[in-house]
Every structure is written in structure tokens, then in C-alpha cells.
Amino acid sequence: MPTHMGYPGVYIEELPGTVRTIASVTTSVTAFVGHTRRGPLNQPVRITSFAEFERRFGGLTSRSAVGYAVHQFFGNGGAVAVVVRVARSGTGEEARVVLDSTEGHSACPVLEVRAKEPGVWGSGLRVVVDHDTAAPDSTFNLQVLDPRGGARESFTGLSMSPGHGRFAETVVNSASALVRVKALDEDRPDPSGTVSKPFAAELPDLGVELKVKIGDVEREFTLHEPDHDGDPPTDVTGLALLLERKLRALPDAPGKHAYAGAEVTAFGRRIQVVAGSTDPDDVVRFIGECANDLGLEASVNPPVFPLAGGRDGDPPGPRDLIGSESGRTGLQALRDVADVNLLSLPELAAYDSTESMVTVVSAAEQLCRQQRIFLLVDAPSAWGSVDAARAGIAAFDSVRDGHAALYFPQLQLTDPLTGRLRAFPPSGAIAGVIARTDGERGVWKAPAGTEARLSGVHSTTVALTDRENGLLNPLGVNCLRSFPVAGPLVWGARTLAGADDLSDEWKYVPVRRLALHIEESLYRGLRWVVFEPNGEQLWQQIRLNASSYLNDLFRLGAFKGGTPREAYFVKCDKDTTTAADIERGTVNVVVGFAPVKPAEFVIVKIQQIAEESALA
Structure with a gap:
């Protein structure tokens, strides 16, 4: 009701709406953790293009699988990445x-x-x-x-x-x-280049022959020639301009810019002369008695002070990648990032020890469960055949989880640094395909099939047949195949928990990712509920808000069923939240949905119809 009514009439008051919108969160922001050429250590950096990766992390290097993975991610449709640079402890050093x-x-x-x-x-x-x-x-x-x-x-x-x-x-x-x-001290650092002594109020005679040497190149010139230079300068600024013009007119060494780009600056009663070069060896030296009379031998330094001693850190080991939760290093640096949906660790594929690889995958899966992230696992590079993959997959039995998917084999791409074909772990390209699929179809669409083409890929390291694919798919291994015309494709959509023997409810990648998407969206969208009065009015608002969000997904095709009742439900009432729950300050919301599972096996039955007899 209006706070004050002073006259008979109609009063208007705006009331807040009872429906709070639950917004869908991101689905394909991919985190890459590992070695890069440069960049802040153990700090997540969000980038939106490979050009930005080059600026922040130094671009491609043969020592960094992460650089190539990021390159393939953006090349296959990725839009946003988070990069965490990790190096072996104690091996990197700043210049x-x-x-x-x-x-x-x-x-x-x-x-x-x-x-x-x-x-x-x-x-x-x-x-x-x-x-x-x-x-x-x-x-x-x-x-x-x-x-x-x-x-x-x-x-x-x-x-x-x-x-x-x-x-x-x-x-x-x-x-x-x-x-x-x-x-280190309160004195200021000396200037670069050659700095003169202070000039008196009246400048000395400038019609002198000067010798100057920049690097190994020595030249002679007359500082002021009345016939060519007009009246001599009367102040230090004019002297600086004259000297700069004279130096730039001198012939340079082939391919050098030391004389042509020389700079002379006046400050106070002094001048500073710097070679037009970033080579610290291009020191400007004025030689002879005339130079001494002009005070040009007072202080001689290189044109630039070079930093030195920088060392790239060695690629991280398993412990470095896993990192410390308290120190937020390695993988644990992602705990402070709000929007990360996929995780790629391309360096693991090159590990000699499968045990070390599984150790990191286990730690990564734990982080993914807590942060609602999906892990993309690269098959070990040692898996050079189908038999090797069938024998090696048993090592991953301890990490068969619905929050991860494994892809085999590696991809053959042209290395931009050498122009030659080279094998690469596929997780970066897979993440790009997932991002592209999410944008075009939705997170509920399996990132596999004829639409999941791997751009820029020449071939796979192991050419798989249908029969060989049939041996790996029941084991929860997603195969990468090459087909005529279509080219290289992602041809599998199972999680590591998707082996037939496990009969896990999180068998398929799109089902698991859709659930993570719904969980995170509801987690953020229902924060307003905290500290609200716990009663029927609150429960009704929760049901309304959550149902509105799920209905939007239903209309987009995320669930199966012909009606909303068949596709999802939201339950929040006295049956889910008892009197004892209310006493404890708890409100329970039960949400159910019917996911659309991918059509993994398409069976076409053909029957020949016999010609009917003429008497029929």
C-alpha cells in the first residue's frame, strides 16, 4: 500500500515480479593447463582468440602441447578458453x-x-x-x-x-x-646513451669537426656550417636538434638504423644522445678533444639496457599439474574461475608411464566433480594400434567416471612451425567441436557424427574400420574416424563410465553435460532463496522459477517427451521439505528430466515384398 495517502483519489504503486529468471550458464568454455612459452604462472587467464594466446603466452613452441591444443580449439569453433601456465617447480627464472x-x-x-x-x-x-x-x-x-x-x-x-x-x-x-x-637505493639510475656535461649559459663554439662512433661504425662531420646550417643555435634545445639532424644525415652501416634513427634530447642544461637501435652494442661515443670541449664524453652508456638470464621452466610433471589446493597451483587454480565447462590436459598423452597419467586424471576428475566440469582425456601416444588400445584401457578402470571421456587415436596435422605432418593429442580439437556443436544445436546434442568434422586435420594416426570401432566403443573409448568425402570425424559419444559392462546411467557425453549445465544454472539461479522464509509461498516460487527454466530447455529440444509433464518435473512442497527440515533451515528441491540419448545404433530392416498373384 502507498506509504502516505493525503487526498481522496487513485494511487499507483509498482510491485516487484514474483518470477526470478534462471539464466543458462556457459557450456563450452575450455580450460587448458600445462606448459607455455610465457605467461603468469598458476594464474587462469581468459582469452578469446589464438592471437590473444600469442600475445599473452608466446604462441606455439615445440615444447608445448598446450599451444597446439589451443590453436586447434579455436580452429574448430571454440570461442572462449582459460589457460593456466604450469612449469616444473624451481626451473623457470625471470630475465x-x-x-x-x-x-x-x-x-x-x-x-x-x-x-x-x-x-x-x-x-x-x-x-x-x-x-x-x-x-x-x-x-x-x-x-x-x-x-x-x-x-x-x-x-x-x-x-x-x-x-x-x-x-x-x-x-x-x-x-x-x-x-x-x-x-635498491634512493639515487636515480643513469640515463641511456651519451649524456653531456652541463652547458654554460653561453654555448661554446659549434663550428668544430666531430668524430662519432656508433658500434663499429665511425664517422666525421662538422657540427655547424654557417653556409649550410644558418645561424648557430643559442640554447641547449637548438643544439640538440642540430646534432640530431647531423647524426641522422650520416651514412649507416648496411642494414642498420643506428645513425638514421639517432635521437638527441635536451633536458635542463644537458643533452642525451641515443643510437636509433635496440642493440646494446650500439654505444654512441664522441671522440677527440673537440668532443671533450663540448662535454660529450661525460657519461657513456648503451642506448638500451638489456634484460638477461631468463629461463623457460621445464614442462610440468604430474605433481606440478595436480598442484596444491591451498596454494591454488596447477589444476587447483581453476577453483577460483566461475565459468569453466571443459578441461583439456594435452601433455598427459606423452607420458611414458600410464600410472602417472591415471594419477593426474584421477585428480582432475575430482576437481571436475566439485566444479561441474567435463574432462577430455587424450589416449596415450603409445597406443599405436587397436590391440594396444584394448590392452591399455584396463589401466583406466580406476578412473571410469561420468565426468570424463577418452578419445583415440591421435590426429595428424600440419605443424605450423615446420610445415610437416605431426601427431597431436585430440582434446583441443575435440573441445572446439563441442563448442561448435553447442552453439549450433545445443549442449544436449552429442558432439559426434557427420556434423562433428575435425577442421584442419589431415588424418588420424590409426585408421579404424567399422569392426575395429566395434571393439573399442563397448569399452568406453570414443573413436576418431576418417570417411570418404566427410573427412576426419568424431565417431563416439561415451563417457569413461560408458562401457557396456558398467551399465552406468551417465553413459553418454551429452546426457552428462546436460545434467551439469542444469545443475550449475539452478545453483546460480536459486541463490536468492537463501534466508527467505521457508514456507509454501517460497516453495511455490521455486517451483515456478525452476519450471520456467526447464520449459525453455524443453521447447529447444533438450528433453524427450511430447509434453512438459513427460519431459521434466520440479517438486518442492511439504513432501520434500518436512517440518524437521524447516527446523534445520533446509528446503529440498527435487528436479527430474528425461534426457534425449543419442541414436548410437541405427538399424534399417529391409524386406522384399513378393509379387501378388493375379487371382488375389
Whole structure:
């Protein structure tokens, strides 16, 4: 009722709706866990394209099965992936450089710069320092260059004083995607390149012959020629522009840009000369008495300070992949990610020991049960024949679970790095096919059949016949087949619990994944129920909300049955929630659905009809 009624008339009040929408969650966000060239260790990173994977994780490398799996995922229709970089403990190392300062008359280390992530990639980073700031006597600028990736970061007006508002450690570490810095002293680092002594108010004679050497290339020139250069500059800024023009006009070494790209900057009463190169050997040196008179021999440093010592971590072992739940490392890093539906561990296929592989699969299945994720297992690469697969599948008896599916054999694809055919674990491509199928048909459609084509695949490592497929399918092994015209296809849709001998209710991949999808959607969509009064009004709202959500799935074809009553039910009343439950603060909701199981065997019966007699 309106809070205040002051006059006779009609009052309008809007009431909140009683139906809360239960939204469907994602179905095909795939997590890839394992070794990559670069990237943050044990931190889930969401990406939406392989180009983003290249930027964040360094792209393909022959040592990383994860890189190829991600490439195949996006190539087969995948849209969103979560990548967790894992390395063997203690084997990776960040590239670093320590910058010195001579402002205190004796060189001392003042600033350590480290690559943000371990790996050889960090050894390609370059750091440039200059003092061209609003306060050139106390602050400095820092640039970080990544010549390989093309990234460039610039931080201006930095101070080495912890109390300053632009304290270098605080500013850089909060904003840089490439490096981390650590202040070792309160003196600021020396600038890059050659820095002059302070010029007096009146500039010295500039009509002098100068000798300059950049790297191994030495040149001579006249700093100021009245006939060609006009009036001489009268301030330090004009001198810097003149010197830069003269240096850039000098002939360069073949294929070099050291002279052509030289930069001369004026700050305060000084100038800084830097070669147009990211090669630390291209040091600018002015030679001779004239250079000394101009103060151009005061401080000589390389044009860039290179980071060095980066080491890629060794590929992770079983313990590294399993990780620590308390430390959120390895697989356990996924516990903090809200939307992950599929999990791929492509490195397991190369393990020499099936026992080690099963150990990781067991830990992964435990995580999948708790987080409502579906695991894609690659058959061991050692399974080079049908007989090997039939003999080896017994090792997986201890991990036969409805939250996982195993695919055999491996795929033959052209390696983008070498241009040659190579065998790859199939889970990345399978995840892409699943994502494509979910988008086109729905999570209830089996990701197999003539629509489940494996894009970019040349062939499989083992060519399977119908008879051989018939030996593996009853064991819960999903086969990958090549058919004329259709090409390579996914030709199986069973979980690891789908062996005929087990008679498990979660026999089929689409049934298990549909159940996970419904569970997660209801889990999130019914959070509003917590702390609501536990009575008939609440139960009615729950039934209405859940039924509305399930009816949407029914209309899309997710369930079998001709009517909603035949397809699903939602029960939440005094039969499911007793008086004792209410006393304990519990409300029980029972949801049932009739899944559409895939038509795994299609039987066509043909009968010849005898010609009827003329007398009939």
C-alpha cells in the first residue's frame, strides 16, 4: 500500500515480479593447463582468440602441447578458453637487469628491473632511461621495449623516493604488463646513451669537426656550417636538434638504423644522445678533444639496457599439474574461475608411464566433480594400434567416471612451425567441436557424427574400420574416424563410465553435460532463496522459477517427451521439505528430466515384398 495517502483519489504503486529468471550458464568454455612459452604462472587467464594466446603466452613452441591444443580449439569453433601456465617447480627464472647510478660519484646499483614472468622471452626486453622531465635534477623517465612483440611502455616523472607520489616501484609495478622493478637505493639510475656535461649559459663554439662512433661504425662531420646550417643555435634545445639532424644525415652501416634513427634530447642544461637501435652494442661515443670541449664524453652508456638470464621452466610433471589446493597451483587454480565447462590436459598423452597419467586424471576428475566440469582425456601416444588400445584401457578402470571421456587415436596435422605432418593429442580439437556443436544445436546434442568434422586435420594416426570401432566403443573409448568425402570425424559419444559392462546411467557425453549445465544454472539461479522464509509461498516460487527454466530447455529440444509433464518435473512442497527440515533451515528441491540419448545404433530392416498373384 502507498506509504502516505493525503487526498481522496487513485494511487499507483509498482510491485516487484514474483518470477526470478534462471539464466543458462556457459557450456563450452575450455580450460587448458600445462606448459607455455610465457605467461603468469598458476594464474587462469581468459582469452578469446589464438592471437590473444600469442600475445599473452608466446604462441606455439615445440615444447608445448598446450599451444597446439589451443590453436586447434579455436580452429574448430571454440570461442572462449582459460589457460593456466604450469612449469616444473624451481626451473623457470625471470630475465633481469640492474641499473646503476653515478650521481654519488661512485657507481652503485639503484634499480632492479625484472621481467614480469619467467622465461627466455624476457631476455628480449630492453629498458631506456632519460632525465627529460619537469624536474630533470631529481626525477627520470623509464621506457620498456619489447622489440619482438612490438610492445612499448612509458613511465614518466618517476622518483626513487618512497615518499614521492611517483615512486618508481609503485607506479611501474601497478601498471606494467612487461616488468617489475625493485628500488635498491634512493639515487636515480643513469640515463641511456651519451649524456653531456652541463652547458654554460653561453654555448661554446659549434663550428668544430666531430668524430662519432656508433658500434663499429665511425664517422666525421662538422657540427655547424654557417653556409649550410644558418645561424648557430643559442640554447641547449637548438643544439640538440642540430646534432640530431647531423647524426641522422650520416651514412649507416648496411642494414642498420643506428645513425638514421639517432635521437638527441635536451633536458635542463644537458643533452642525451641515443643510437636509433635496440642493440646494446650500439654505444654512441664522441671522440677527440673537440668532443671533450663540448662535454660529450661525460657519461657513456648503451642506448638500451638489456634484460638477461631468463629461463623457460621445464614442462610440468604430474605433481606440478595436480598442484596444491591451498596454494591454488596447477589444476587447483581453476577453483577460483566461475565459468569453466571443459578441461583439456594435452601433455598427459606423452607420458611414458600410464600410472602417472591415471594419477593426474584421477585428480582432475575430482576437481571436475566439485566444479561441474567435463574432462577430455587424450589416449596415450603409445597406443599405436587397436590391440594396444584394448590392452591399455584396463589401466583406466580406476578412473571410469561420468565426468570424463577418452578419445583415440591421435590426429595428424600440419605443424605450423615446420610445415610437416605431426601427431597431436585430440582434446583441443575435440573441445572446439563441442563448442561448435553447442552453439549450433545445443549442449544436449552429442558432439559426434557427420556434423562433428575435425577442421584442419589431415588424418588420424590409426585408421579404424567399422569392426575395429566395434571393439573399442563397448569399452568406453570414443573413436576418431576418417570417411570418404566427410573427412576426419568424431565417431563416439561415451563417457569413461560408458562401457557396456558398467551399465552406468551417465553413459553418454551429452546426457552428462546436460545434467551439469542444469545443475550449475539452478545453483546460480536459486541463490536468492537463501534466508527467505521457508514456507509454501517460497516453495511455490521455486517451483515456478525452476519450471520456467526447464520449459525453455524443453521447447529447444533438450528433453524427450511430447509434453512438459513427460519431459521434466520440479517438486518442492511439504513432501520434500518436512517440518524437521524447516527446523534445520533446509528446503529440498527435487528436479527430474528425461534426457534425449543419442541414436548410437541405427538399424534399417529391409524386406522384399513378393509379387501378388493375379487371382488375389
